[in-house]
Amino acid sequence: MPNLVGNRFEIEGSAAALEQFVSRSCLALKDGSIAIDLERVIPLPKSLADDELRRWRGDNWGTSYSQDFETIERTSTRLVLQFWTPWSPPFGIYRALATRHPDLHLLAEAAEDGGNETAYCFIAKDGAFSESEPELTDEFISHVTGYPPGDVEFDPVQFAALKPSRPSLLARIRKALADMFGGRQ
Structure with a gap:
């Protein structure tokens, strides 16, 4: 079983830009939540064999899949999502979204406090982006995953x-x- 990485993704911009983001990159779930559709952002090539797909996803998306999306906040100009990915954050997806939506301000944070001990921060504005590895603290993990501070063991x-x-x-x-x-x- 993979180590799951908690992801928190904040998207801000004009109402029109945010609606375009949702319509081009997301799926609406039955419970009213929004989920980023990784294949809509970076489509899978049709020519790959099944055994090549996992490697391709890792190389291009940064992860194999995403799961358990929860909409934390949604207004006409702001969307905050929490979700999980195996082993690592979807680096490639965040980069592609920054390029595709330069008029939005994106903030992605990810934390995995198991075997990989990952902390990741992605910031994009005006089409430019930066990536960093902040300190992996209980407070950061709590902010990203929703766990209470000091109770970060799974x-x-x-x-x-x-x-x-x-x-x-x-x-x-x-x-x-x-x-x-x-x-x-």
């Missing part, structure tokens, strides 16, 4: 209790626990 049961609006994550956690304990919970 506890599937506690996490599921904190995020009850994420049934797909809860189902995966229950399955992982069942697999770990031979069907006992």
